[in-house]
Amino acid sequence: MKTFIVSAAMAATLTLTAVPTALLAQDEAYTKGSVKAIDADAGKVTLIHEELENLGMPAMTMVFRADPELIAEMEEGEEIEFVADRVEGKLTVVELKE
Numbered sequence: 626m627k628t629f630i631v632s633a634a635m636a637a638t639l640t641l642t643a644v645p646t647a648l649l650a651q652d653e654a655y656t657k658g659s660v661k662a663i664d665a666d667a668g669k670v671t672l673i674h675e676e677l678e679n680l681g682m683p684a685m686t687m688v689f690r691a692d693p694e695l696i697a698e699m700e701e702g703e704e705i706e707f708v709a710d711r712v713e714g715k716l717t718v719v720e721l722k723e
């Protein structure tokens with residue numbers, strides 16, 4: 626039983642030390658892009674983006690969906706760092722770096 630308790634404590638320590646690594650990995654998932662056009666009414670933004678590794682997509686210019694709160698933080702011509710993913714099958718900006 627004592628062995629079990631020690632193992633559990635070690636497992637908890639390992640879990641805690643794994644957190645910063647997970648945050649780092651998420652930080653590296655940001656992709657650089659430039660805001661080419663914004664259509665707030667349609668909930669869409671045109672981004673000139675670098676390679677999106679999580680989507681297996683090379684650099685290109687394309688339209689993404691984005692929530693109004695994220696669109697409000699963007700300006701045409703602005704350089705951004707963002708995370709995109711498929712939401713209900715549609716390519717969407719899900720995170721924007723401040």
Ligand SMILES: [Cu+2]
Nearest residue numbers: 682685686687
């Ligand atoms: Cu693309």
